[in-house]
Amino acid sequence: MRIDSLRLQLLAWVVLPLAGLAAINLWTSHGSAQATADLVTDRMLLGSARTIAEQVAMVDGVLDATVPPAALEMFDTGDRDSVYYHVKTAGGRLLTGYPDLPEASRPSSTEAAYRDHWLRLLTLSHAVVGAGNESPIIVTVGVTLAGHDAMVRRLWFGAFAQQLALVVIAGLFVLLGLSRGLAPLIRLRDAVRSPGRNDLDPVEVAGAQSEIRPLIDALNAYMERVRAQMAAQRRFIANAAHQLRTPLALLSTQASYALRESVPDARQEALVALQASSGRLARLAEQLLTLSRAEPGSRRPRADRIDLTEAARHVLETQAPTAVSRDIDLGLEETGPVSVIGDGTMLREMIVNLVDNALRYTPAGGSVTVKLAASDGNAVLTVTDDGPGIPEEERDHVFERFYRIADTTEEGSGLGLAIVREVAENAGGRVTLENGAAAGLVVEVRLPLADR
Ligand SMILES: Nc1ncnc2c1ncn2[C@@H]1O[C@H](COP(=O)(O)OP(=O)(O)OP(=O)(O)O)[C@@H](O)[C@H]1O
Numbered sequence: 001m002r003i004d005s006l007r008l009q010l011l012a013w014v015v016l017p018l019a020g021l022a023a024i025n026l027w028t029s030h031g032s033a034q035a036t037a038d039l040v041t042d043r044m045l046l047g048s049a050r051t052i053a054e055q056v057a058m059v060d061g062v063l064d065a066t067v068p069p070a071a072l073e074m075f076d077t078g079d080r081d082s083v084y085y086h087v088k089t090a091g092g093r094l095l096t097g098y099p100d101l102p103e104a105s106r107p108s109s110t111e112a113a114y115r116d117h118w119l120r121l122l123t124l125s126h127a128v129v130g131a132g133n134e135s136p137i138i139v140t141v142g143v144t145l146a147g148h149d150a151m152v153r154r155l156w157f158g159a160f161a162q163q164l165a166l167v168v169i170a171g172l173f174v175l176l177g178l179s180r181g182l183a184p185l186i187r188l189r190d191a192v193r194s195p196g197r198n199d200l201d202p203v204e205v206a207g208a209q210s211e212i213r214p215l216i217d218a219l220n221a222y223m224e225r226v227r228a229q230m231a232a233q234r235r236f237i238a239n240a241a242h243q244l245r246t247p248l249a250l251l252s253t254q255a256s257y258a259l260r261e262s263v264p265d266a267r268q269e270a271l272v273a274l275q276a277s278s279g280r281l282a283r284l285a286e287q288l289l290t291l292s293r294a295e296p297g298s299r300r301p302r303a304d305r306i307d308l309t310e311a312a313r314h315v316l317e318t319q320a321p322t323a324v325s326r327d328i329d330l331g332l333e334e335t336g337p338v339s340v341i342g343d344g345t346m347l348r349e350m351i352v353n354l355v356d357n358a359l360r361y362t363p364a365g366g367s368v369t370v371k372l373a374a375s376d377g378n379a380v381l382t383v384t385d386d387g388p389g390i391p392e393e394e395r396d397h398v399f400e401r402f403y404r405i406a407d408t409t410e411e412g413s414g415l416g417l418a419i420v421r422e423v424a425e426n427a428g429g430r431v432t433l434e435n436g437a438a439a440g441l442v443v444e445v446r447l448p449l450a451d452r
């Protein structure tokens with residue numbers, strides 16, 4: 001059976017063991033009640049037997065045993081006990097009482113059955129002056145157990161009531177303590193649920209205990225992270241919308257210009273410009289889409305085995321016409337397959353962006369080299385160009401979304417390196433920027449090699 005309520009769980013953990021202890025305690029207290037009743041009954045039996053024995057005397061040369069009423073009345077405790085006795089001489093001659101009453105083993109008392117009752121019996125021997133060889137006399141007194149048992153019950157019931165009260169009081173205190181202890185948790189729940197609350201504001205619960213405080217702190221830290229992420233998303237959307245608006249406005253201007261133009265050549269020129277703008281717009285949309293796909297959690301993570309050399313060769317083939325048109329010497333240096341685990345499409349997009357940057361920012365006549373190697377369990381992809389390079393102080397910023405170096409004349413949206421870093425980090429690697437040997441930039445991407 002599972003108990004879902006914390007209150008019930010704690011109550012069970014406190015009250016059940018306590019009740020178990022109380023049960024053990026009751027059992028032992030039954031024993032001690034019994035012992036007390038035994039002791040009291042034995043004292044009474046001894047007192048009674050002594051009173052009887054002291055009345056036995058030689059009267060006119062004959063042993064006379066007259067039982068005084070006081071010796072029997074002391075058992076009259078309202079429990080309707082019957083008292084039996086006998087007085088015998090040392091030789092076993094009955095002086096008075098019940099001849100068949102069994103004797104107790106001296107000096108302790110005995111319990112024995114007599115006339116369908118259980119009796120507690122005590123036997124006493126007592127010297128009588130002048131009785132000769134009939135002395136000492138033997139006095140046995142027995143009493144039924146009603147008074148004895150009533151005493152056991154009374155003593156035991158007292159203990160029982162005490163234990164019960166203890167368990168009940170403990171249970172009540174547990175419930176009380178729990179309600180007080182759980183109150184901050186309930187307040188936390190209410191604070192989180194409260195409709196008046198601005199959704200990701202930190203919650204504050206006054207009087208929270210040291211065990212609950214970390215929960216509240218963790219919750220607040222989590223909400224803070226979510227809030228930062230939401231703010232980043234909002235910034236990204238605003239940036240993206242802004243980036244899209246400018247070329248769209250340009251596109252619309254160019255379209256109206258082309259429509260107004262009646263001279264075929266001028267019209268042709270306007271349409272060519274319009275085509276170029278829409279191409280740039282398409283590329284911006286493409287970059288935005290790639291970046292959103294590269295974000296963790298945006299699509300099912302793929303863990304394919306990808307040969308980076310093969311991917312680079314493919315990218316270089318598609319970029320060759322651009323290289324030719326810009327008069328750039330685009331080369332590949334490789335020594336065989338270099339396999340990594342990751343998302344093939346995204347890894348290709350990463351290489352596309354690196355090669356695109358190198359080709360775009362390297363002046364005509366330059367050279368761009370893509371190199372693949374394996375070292376220290378890493379696949380190392382380097383793209384080297386001999387263009388202007390990126391100044392030291394800009395190197396942290398160029399990875400930011402939409403960031404472009406201020407005096408860049410080439411077209412671009414500032415998303416390429418953000419995509420590169422996102423993809424590399426998703427595949428468990430990292431990107432670094434270095435100076436080229438003479439001039440230019442070396443971009444190095446290190447990714448963990450796939451196991452053979
Ligand atoms: N190989 C390079 N040589 C010199 N500068 C570079 C190089 N690669 C990138 N940069 C600089 O870093 C900036 C950021 O590059 P990134 O690729 O992120 O954006 P972009 O190329 O401007 O736009 P996109 O790639 O999204 O079209 C660029 O504006 C450029 O100034």
Ligand SMILES: [Mg+2]
Pocket residue numbers: 353356357412414415416417
């Ligand atoms: Mg770029």
